[in-house]
Amino acid sequence: xxxxxxxxxxxxxxxxxxxxxxxxxxxxxxxxxxxxxxxxxxxxxxxxxxxxxxxxxxxxxxxxxxxxxxxxxxxxxxxxxxxxxxxxxxxxxxxxxxxxxxxxxxxxxxxxxxxxxxxxxxxxxxxxxxxxxxxxxxxxxxxxxxxxxxxxxxxxxxxxxxxxxxxxxxxxxxxxxxxxxxxxxxxxxxxxxxxxxxxxxxxxxxxxxxxxxxxxxxxxxxxxxxxxxxxxxxxxxxxxxxxxxxxxxxxxxxxxxxxxxxxxxxxxxxxxxxxxxxxxxxxxxxxxxxxxxxxxxxxxx
Amino acid sequence: xxxxxxxxxxxxxxxxxxxxxxxxxxxxxxxxxxxxxxxxxxxxxxxxxxxxxxxxxxxxxxxxxxxxxxxxxxxxxxxxxxxxxxxxxxxxxxxxxxxxxxxxxxxxxxxxxxxxxxxxxxxxxxxxxxxxxxxxxxxxxxxxxxxxxxxxxxxxxxxxxxxxxxxxxxxxxxxxxxxxxxxxxxxxxxxxxxxxxxxxxxxxxxxxxxxxxxxxxxxxxxxxxxxxxxxxxxxxxxxxxxxxxxxxxxxxxxxxxxxxxxxxxxxxxxxxxxxxxxxxxxxxxxxxxxxxxxxxxxxxx
Numbered sequence: 178x179x180x181x182x183x184x185x186x187x188x189x190x191x192x193x194x195x196x197x198x199x200x201x202x203x204x205x206x207x208x209x210x211x212x213x214x215x216x217x218x219x220x221x222x223x224x225x226x227x228x229x230x231x232x233x234x235x236x237x238x239x240x241x242x243x244x245x246x247x248x249x250x251x252x253x254x255x256x257x258x259x260x261x262x263x264x265x266x267x268x269x270x271x272x273x274x275x276x277x278x279x280x281x282x283x284x285x286x287x288x289x290x291x292x293x294x295x296x297x298x299x300x301x302x303x304x305x306x307x308x309x310x311x312x313x314x315x316x317x318x319x320x321x322x323x324x325x326x327x328x329x330x331x332x333x334x335x336x337x338x339x340x341x342x343x344x345x346x347x348x349x350x351x352x353x354x355x356x357x358x359x360x361x362x363x364x365x366x367x368x369x370x371x372x373x374x375x376x377x378x379x380x381x382x383x384x385x386x387x388x389x390x391x392x393x394x395x396x397x398x399x400x401x402x403x404x405x406x407x408x409x410x411x412x413x414x415x416x417x418x419x420x421x422x423x424x425x426x427x428x429x430x431x432x433x434x435x436x437x438x439x440x441x442x443x444x445x446x447x448x449x450x451x452x453x454x455x456x457x458x459x460x461x462x463x464x465x466x467x468x469x470x471x472x473x474x475x476x477x478x
Numbered sequence: 479x480x481x482x483x484x485x486x487x488x489x490x491x492x493x494x495x496x497x498x499x500x501x502x503x504x505x506x507x508x509x510x511x512x513x514x515x516x517x518x519x520x521x522x523x524x525x526x527x528x529x530x531x532x533x534x535x536x537x538x539x540x541x542x543x544x545x546x547x548x549x550x551x552x553x554x555x556x557x558x559x560x561x562x563x564x565x566x567x568x569x570x571x572x573x574x575x576x577x578x579x580x581x582x583x584x585x586x587x588x589x590x591x592x593x594x595x596x597x598x599x600x601x602x603x604x605x606x607x608x609x610x611x612x613x614x615x616x617x618x619x620x621x622x623x624x625x626x627x628x629x630x631x632x633x634x635x636x637x638x639x640x641x642x643x644x645x646x647x648x649x650x651x652x653x654x655x656x657x658x659x660x661x662x663x664x665x666x667x668x669x670x671x672x673x674x675x676x677x678x679x680x681x682x683x684x685x686x687x688x689x690x691x692x693x694x695x696x697x698x699x700x701x702x703x704x705x706x707x708x709x710x711x712x713x714x715x716x717x718x719x720x721x722x723x724x725x726x727x728x729x730x731x732x733x734x735x736x737x738x739x740x741x742x743x744x745x746x747x748x749x750x751x752x753x754x755x756x757x758x759x760x761x762x763x764x765x766x767x768x769x770x771x772x773x774x775x776x777x778x779x
Contacts, residue, residue, distance in 0.1 A: 191522065218492075221492065247541055251542075252489070269577075270581075280568075282620045
């Protein structure tokens with residue numbers, strides 16, 4: 178898995194920082210998560226091919242998380258896209274995009290498929306043979322979901338030496354990887370565990386932004402490899418965090434600690450602070466596996 | 479008058495170029511003309527104070543001319559704006575902005591005044607004691623207006639030597655500037671033209687984008703000091719220009735020549751060409767006062 182941070186700052190725009198947007202590379206997918214204004218330019222800067230994006234997940238309908246979407250949808254048309262584009266977002270997104278297209282007497286020459294979200298319970302919103310995506314209901318001023326991206330268990334790894342030793346024909350390899358035992362011509366049964374190794378443990382990534390401190394999410398994100406949790410403020414502005422339903426770095430760390438995640442990535446920073454290091458320092462008083470999101474940074478896990 | 483080009487490229491986004499947006503400084507106003515995605519960042523980069531923008535003119539509702547508007551409106555709130563903001567744009571803009579604010583359970587803490595345009599005839603849409611703004615109906619795929627910004631005639635300039643010679647008291651200066659003659663204590667009449675100089679000729683700026691070749695606009699923009707006319711294509715792509723209702727550089731120059739404008743500024747370039755100089759070369763075959771818009775460039779006139 179590879180996480181490209183396109184933008185990780187809160188709403189107030191600045192010359193050199195961008196509102197929320199990320200691309201998660203996971204098992205051949207390039208999932209776009211949130212789409213603040215300017216995302217299409219950030220995709221270019223980060224050299225991510227537009228044609229590889231087929232699924233866009235929008236956490237909530239505040240401008241700094243989706244005002245880049247209409248432009249991206251228009252650009253896909255200009256670039257001659259014909260593949261389906263799937264958009265997972267709170268109810269209302271379809272009305273908004275449809276209106277904006279209609280006002281410009283415009284259209285898409287590709288199927289634009291809206292998956293409007295309304296449930297306040299976690300739900301699987303995407304699934305194929307390799308990954309699942311679930312909503313993580315969050316606690317913000319408007320209906321907001323985080324997203325939990327999970328790999329499925331991969332097929333077992335072939336033990337090349339073992340299959341050679343038993344002279345097993347290639348045509349059986351796929352069923353061996355699927356977990357089957359093998360019966361040799363002499364009737365001897367070779368158990369699958371002799372012929373294979375365990376696959377790598379499936380990985381998970383949880384994106385949680387925007388949200389106030391919300392321990393309800395802990396069971397769902399328990400032991401996830403990587404958690405991106407917003408930390409708009411420091412504890413010195415806890416009153417603002419509480420009022421605006423955002424989290425402090427300390428609160429993000431508390432969630433990370435209780436959920437025992439592999440790595441906490443902080444982001445969605447208010448631009449009032451002189452240094453991002455302050456966020457990391459505050460979080461590390463609670464939890465010691467902390468990284469800072471920065472625009473253009475890539476995490477591999 | 480000072481014209482700041484924030485963005486002057488057609489819709490397809492690139493890393494280093496921006497869609498249409500300009501700021502015209504005219505007699506204490508900072509008029510924002512069009513507002514493509516990323517305009518708020520371009521305002522920052524060009525060091526234009528957000529608080530000085532009170533009037534926004536949108537030519538038409540294609541995304542590359544207004545997808546930056548919702549974000550700018552939101553940002554004005556974050557920055558604590560309380561002054562009125564006036565938006566002049568085709569009908570539909572109010573519904574779009576209202577819906578986007580509603581979806582985010584958001585609002586503006588300043589009066590947001592929409593002036594929705596529907597007329598296919600030129601009309602004065604803004605007027606005060608110093609300037610007027612008229613629509614210039616254009617010929618594009620959707621309802622589109624250019625805008626003609628005109629200074630009003632300034633007051634006459636005081637001839638300091640003449641008023642000193644006749645020992646005229648300061649308290650008469652304003653009425654002299656307004657054109658009045660003066661009667662001295664001895665009954666002698668001093669005609670205004672002795673006491674004043676003609677004011678500078680009022681200037682005008684015409685913004686015409688997006689449009690196909692459309693000579694109907696010529697009488698309205700006759701002898702305007704500066705004309706910004708779109709030139710999305712070169713003549714080699716005249717078939718595309720005609721199909722998409724855009725103009726070529728040559729067509730822009732024809733309009734400039736027939737209207738006998740002071741300066742033609744080209745812009746709204748398709749990104750398919752290797753050099754902007756090609757646009758200038760083509761236009762100068764027809765008309766010789768041609769300049770190229772470039773993002774970040776400032777014109778004074």
